[in-house]
Amino acid sequence: MKIIKSASLDSIEAIAIDVESTFTKGLPTFTIVGMISTSISESKDRVKSALLTNGFKFPPLKITVNLSPSEIAKKGTHFDLAIALQIAFYDDKKVNFSDIFVFGELALDGNIKDTNSIFPIILSLSKKDSINKVLVSSQTAQKLANIPNLKIYCVNNLSEAIEFIKTDKKENYLYEKKKLEYKTLIINDEQYFYDTNYLEDFKDVIGQDMAKYAAMICAAGNHNLIMEGSPGCGKSMISKRLQYIMPPMNLEEILEKAKLLALDFKEVDFSPIRAFRSPHHSSTKSSIFGGGSSNAKMGEIALSNGGILFFDELPHFSKSILEALREPLEDNKILISRVNNKILYETKFIFVxxxxxxxxxxxxxxxxxxxxNEIEIQRYKNRLSEPFLDRVDLYLVMNDSFKDNKNKVSSKELHENIIKAFIKQKQRGQKELNGKLSDEEIKKYCILDEESLNILEKARFNYQLSFRSINKVLKVARTIADLNDNEIITKNDLLQSLNFRRR
Incomplete structure (x- = not known):
């Protein structure tokens, strides 16, 4: 029995699937088994039409196609090509499908289409070193070209796929990979990419020098930021420009961003511009955190991983959403538990x-x-609890004065400073940027001089800082020190950090 390798998504991870078939005498039927979805069941008609329109005779036999292992629920139209190849070579005992994974949806005329699930499936398999050769459509090959250590063979239709299986010169179908055309940095033998096209520029923001400085600290160290101010003072403008000055991304981060876009049914993008998600305050809890009883879907916090999650009109979000945010903000991950499945998402986003x-x-x-009146103001403020606010690194109160509008700083200037701070953090050997350091890493990298230690002790007593608050102060101070090109945290760095704590 011949086996063709393919795969299916189980939440956000891929599982390898064997496509196998039998052809026996009996009343001609075509059955696909193996705990399949409706989309796979419908592939019978697509496969039959594609084979017949390309001059292949459909065998008058009892055809059973099994997707193994059978206990795993499978979905997606990308099994079409593998099923069609099984039938096309049903009487050829010499053919060998070897270790090539096959993906592709068939049009009725035999052309091979791309689907949103193929890229995340192959990326997931590649990360587990479970795949090294793949046969896909030309459209899919363009998306896969950036995945390292992967041989990509591409065909346009079913006839070409059959010729590919028959031929010994498979190199003729090999897709030529292209490099990402962005500016690069190499730090500790790892390559990072960044873009200098600022679609929205900070020079459009009039005044608000302190807010721009806070935004630079936020981006340089991956720190959470809340801005409080009158309507129209520039809070949303600053937030929307943050994604263009974020630190450079390595190839793994770019691929992960593309994977999340594909899972969200968006056009896959390989630019080093980080994700920016901005849900409305009327959004449901499930849309923010993810949910679903049988097929769990990702929410906004999972889709913003590695990027920015922006909440405008923060107090208008429901209390349950704001309180549930405490775990992903603290642990950088969240476990969604349902009766049928449990899914762990990474949530290393900046909350703005x-x-x-x-x-x-x-x-x-x-x-x-x-x-x-005082009661209304207090009720409005009380929508944000102390434990929630304790997880915010930078809290800024903005004025509505535009007298300081002479100093027009551009995104290019801010980005250059952020890249310098990023290089310092990576050269120290940090895997995570300052805002996501663990308690052990804080002790290792956030070193204070003697004067700063005394100031921090006084601040702890005067402001009644919690252990978490002290760590936040230290992490912000470490980023400010990096921006000021200081090896250890100085008095000035620490005082600036304390200035951004909520009173």
Whole structure:
């Protein structure tokens, strides 16, 4: 019995699947078994039509195709090509499918199409070293070209796929890989990519020098940021420009971002611009965190992994969403448990939020009068709990004055400083940037001089800082020290960090 290798997604990870078949005498039927979805069941008609329109006779036999292992639920139209090849070579005992994985959806005329699930499947298999050769369509091959240590053979239709299996000169179908055309850095023998095309530039933001400085610290060290200020003072403008000045990405991060885009049914993008997700405050808890009883789907926090999760009008998000955010913000991962499955997502995103100082928004305004009473303001502030706010590294209160509009800093200038700080962090041997350091790594990298130690002790007593708050202060101070080109954290670095703590 001949076996063709393929694979299926189980939540966000891929599982290798063997496509096997038998052809026996009896009433002509075509059956696909192996705990299959409707999309796989429908492939019978696509496969039959593709074979007949390309001059192949459908065998008048009882055909049974099995997708093994059978206890795993399988879905996707990418099994079409593997099933069609099984039938096309049903009477050829010499053919050898070897160790090539086969993926592709068949059109009725035999052309091979790409599907959103193929890229994440092959990337997942590649990370586990379970795949080294793959046969796909030309469209899919373009997406796979950046996956390292993978031989990609591409065909356009079913006839070409059959010729590929027959021929000994498989090199003629080999897809030529292309390099990513972005600016690069090489640090400790690892390559990082970055883009200098700023679609939205910080020079458009008038004034708000302190907010721009906070944004630079936020991006340089992957720190969480909340901005509080009157409507129209520039909170959302700053947030939307953050993704273009984020630190460089290595190939693994770029591929992971592309995988999340594919799973979200978006166009796959291999640019080193990090993800930016901005859900509305009316979004449900399931849409933010992911859910589903049988087929669990990713939420916004999983899709923003490695990028930015932006909450505008923060206090208007439901209390349950804000409190549930505490775990992914602290542990950088979240476990979604359902009756049928349990899925662990990485959540190494930067949390950025914007909020008004009061319900009417004019409490801090220099030109408008606030219409809220003390009870309304307090009720508005109480929507954000202390444990939630304790997980925020940078808290900034913005004014609505534009007198300091002479200093127009551009995204290019900010990005250059961030890249310098990024290089310092990587040269120290840090796997994670400062904002995501563990307790042990904080002790190793966040070293204070004697004067700074005394200041931190006084701040701990005066501001009643928790252990978590002290660690946040140290991590922000480490990033400020990197931006100031200081080897250890100085008094000035620490005082600036304390200035960004919520009072």
């Amino acid at each position: 939020a914007a909020m008004n100082p009061c319900p009417c928004g004019n409490l801090l305004s220099s030109v408008k009068e606030c219409r809220c």
